[in-house]
Amino acid sequence: MRLVRELLAKSEKALAGELRDDTSLIRSGLLDSLALLEVAEWVAEALGGALELQRIDLRAEWDTVADVLAFIERRTRA
Amino acid sequence: MIPEEDGYEVVPWEERHRAGVLRLRTLFRGIAPAWNAAHFRWQHEENPCFEGHWVQLALCRGEVVAMRVLQHALWELGDAAVRLRAPCFAGTAIDPAHRQKGLFGLLTRASEAELGRRGVEWAFNLSAGAATHVSSLAEGWRGTGPLRPLGRPQSIGGRRVRDRVLRYAVRAARYASRPEPGVRIEAEPRPEDMAGLAAEARRPDRIRRVRDAAYFRWRFRDPSSRYRFLYVERGGRVAGFLALHRPAPPIASGALTIADWECSAGLSFDELLGAAVAYAERIQKPLGTWSAAWPEPAQHALRRLGFEDAPEPGPLASSRPTILVRRIGADGGDAPWQVAGVALDTLEGWDARLTDSDAF
Numbered sequence: 001m002r003l004v005r006e007l008l009a010k011s012e013k014a015l016a017g018e019l020r021d022d023t024s025l026i027r028s029g030l031l032d033s034l035a036l037l038e039v040a041e042w043v044a045e046a047l048g049g050a051l052e053l054q055r056i057d058l059r060a061e062w063d064t065v066a067d068v069l070a071f072i073e074r075r076t077r078a
Numbered sequence: 079m080i081p082e083e084d085g086y087e088v089v090p091w092e093e094r095h096r097a098g099v100l101r102l103r104t105l106f107r108g109i110a111p112a113w114n115a116a117h118f119r120w121q122h123e124e125n126p127c128f129e130g131h132w133v134q135l136a137l138c139r140g141e142v143v144a145m146r147v148l149q150h151a152l153w154e155l156g157d158a159a160v161r162l163r164a165p166c167f168a169g170t171a172i173d174p175a176h177r178q179k180g181l182f183g184l185l186t187r188a189s190e191a192e193l194g195r196r197g198v199e200w201a202f203n204l205s206a207g208a209a210t211h212v213s214s215l216a217e218g219w220r221g222t223g224p225l226r227p228l229g230r231p232q233s234i235g236g237r238r239v240r241d242r243v244l245r246y247a248v249r250a251a252r253y254a255s256r257p258e259p260g261v262r263i264e265a266e267p268r269p270e271d272m273a274g275l276a277a278e279a280r281r282p283d284r285i286r287r288v289r290d291a292a293y294f295r296w297r298f299r300d301p302s303s304r305y306r307f308l309y310v311e312r313g314g315r316v317a318g319f320l321a322l323h324r325p326a327p328p329i330a331s332g333a334l335t336i337a338d339w340e341c342s343a344g345l346s347f348d349e350l351l352g353a354a355v356a357y358a359e360r361i362q363k364p365l366g367t368w369s370a371a372w373p374e375p376a377q378h379a380l381r382r383l384g385f386e387d388a389p390e391p392g393p394l395a396s397s398r399p400t401i402l403v404r405r406i407g408a409d410g411g412d413a414p415w416q417v418a419g420v421a422l423d424t425l426e427g428w429d430a431r432l433t434d435s436d437a438f
Contacts (some may be wrong), residue, residue, distance in 0.1 A: 026216045029180035033172075033213035040212050050390075053212060054221030054400070062216075 021066040026059050043068065047075050086143075086181065088188045091133035098142030099133065106171040109328055116301045121168070124299070126292040127152050132165060132196075134188040136172075136181045144172040146185040148193075148201070152288040158280060160418040161288065164200040165193070167402075170210055182210075186217050193406045200422065203402035214402050220415065220423040222401040225430055226369035227388035228380055229333075230355065232362045261353040262309045269294035271309070271316040275340040285420050286429035297338075302326055305337065308353050310345060317342045320350045322357065322365075334358050336367040338431060347376040355383050368399070371431035401428055 025031045031039065039062070044051040062068050091099075104114045122128055127150035136144035147169035153162040167189070172181055193201055206214060215221060269291040276289040287293065298305050304326045310318040323337035336354065341347055358365040367385070369377055403422045405415050414421065421427040 029183045032178045032180055033182040033209040034177060036216060037209040037212045052223075053215050054223065056215070058212070058216040059218070 019065070021069075022064050024063050025065070026063045039068065043072060046072050085138060086176075086179070086184070087137045088184055089135050089137060090192065091131035091135065095133075095135055095142055099135070099145060099147075102142050102145060102171045102173060103169065105173065113301065113328065120296075120299060120301055121149060122147075124296055125150055126296050127163070132189070132192065134185045134192065136176070136185060138176060143176040144181040144185060146170050146182075146189045148189065151202075152293075153285050154280075154288050155285050155418040155420050156282050158277075162200065162285070162417055163198065164202055165198065166205075167201060167203040167210075168205060182213050183217060186214070190404065190406055199406055200417070201404045201406060203404075206400070206402050211400065211402065214404070217404075219402045219404045222403065222423060222425040222428060225371070225399045225401070225425070227399065228367050228369045228385040229388045230358070230365045230383070230385045232359065232364050261349065262311065263353075263357060264307045264309065265305075267294055267298040267305070267307055267321070268309065268316060268319070272319055272338075272340065275316065275319065275342055278342055279340055281429050283420065284427060284429040285417065285422060302329060303337075306357065308350060308357065310350055310353075312345070317345045318350050320354050322354060324363070332363060334363045334365045336365070336371075346379075347372075348379045348382075351376065351379050351383055368430055370425050370428075401425070401430065 023030070025039075026036065036058075040051070040053060043062075056062070056071075060067075061071050089095075100111060100115050100118060103118060104111050107114060122131060129150050132148040132150070134146050135142050146167060148165040149168040150163070150165050153164055154160065155162065170182070170185075190201070203210070203214060203219070211221070272294045273289060273291040280286070298307075298321065302325060303323050306322045308320040308322070309316050318339070318341040320339040321337040322334045324334050325331045339350065341350060355365060365385075366388070367380070369380070369387070372380065403415060415423040416427075
């Protein structure tokens with residue numbers, strides 16, 4: 001997920017290793033508020049419609065790259 | 079004090095941090111330091127609910143670089159039998175040179191831990207920007223749903239709407255010329271009258287600010303705002319009021335917003351709203367409000383008077399104003415977020431008028 005890599009590149013928070021699909025982004029604090037907003041805007045754009053974030057448990061559903069991609073896939077199918 | 083590996087310390091407010099806090103606020107708001115200091119004093123220290131500064135600061139080499147600030151607030155539910163002290167997050171700022179370092183989450187968790195230690199069960203945020211909104215949701219907060227801004231341009235060409243505004247304006251002028259006056263427009267609040275109306279018109283199914291005379295006296299002294307007050311008098315007493323807000327210089331904004339209102343039983347919203355629209359047209363200003371702040375009959379009146387939904391800011395709901403709610407220490411719990419049977423995590427549980435304009 002290129003966007004997440006770019007956002008993390010702006011951050012000085014060190015990654016313990018490579019960014020993997022299962023690297024925690026939210027619970028670990030890797031994504032700060034502005035970066036998380038950018039991810040949210042990207043997801044909304046990918047889904048091509050309004051996104052009601054208050055109905056989403058972001059920590060559970062967006063914590064990793066794999067979670068975010070799975071979320072988009074579920075929403076696209078629905 | 080929480081020492082952090084990245085060279086940050088998270089510490090609670092001490093008086094010696096005041097200059098650093100004001101510097102950060104000035105940086106964040108881009109306005110004059112003296113004005114900013116006056117606003118900070120008003121917002122916190124002159125607030126009748128003030129119990130001391132509940133502020134968490136991130137320091138880098140001893141300098142304040144980020145903060146989360148709580149404002150004290152008193153709420154009531156039901157028939158005013160239940161009162162709730164629940165502070166509002168108001169004044170998050172992170173120095174641009176220190177963003178993307180995880181400070182938002184760090185300060186939020188420190189603030190919530192402090193609230194937990196003080197025995198506070200609920201916290202709210204009435205004025206979150208988009209980034210704070212998204213990050214708060216990720217920290218376990220809940221949103222009530224959008225407040226649905228309504229706007230009305232400074233003038234509307236439609237004949238039917240113009241006729242309606244004219245009719246209300248004429249009626250207001252007619253009342254004003256009588257010994258028993260109707261709608262009056264004044265520069266000063268009438269705190270006792272306002273508090274009397276607020277006590278009469280409680281909505282027991284919603285959480286609402288405690289609006290006593292001390293609250294009104296403080297609320298309308300906000301140095302960042304200018305107000306005009308419309309009063310409807312009947313039988314020698316104030317039967318309704320409506321407060322119009324606009325930012326005070328140096329903050330630039332051409333719009334008026336409806337900051338607060340109250341109407342006694344039997345008085346029509348149409349007259350008060352029509353007078354507000356007539357005033358806005360007279361000084362050629364657009365007028366705005368939250369749709370969610372009004373009961374349904376008033377919403378119809380707003381539409382009749384030319385108010386329309388504000389354009390969507392984008393596909394992301396976090397860009398729209400909302401109320402954010404946090405049950406302190408409630409991660410993952412299934413218990414409903416209710417107090418006295420009122421659900422706090424839905425808009426239906428809120429009297430939302432107090433989140434208008436200057437976010438109080």
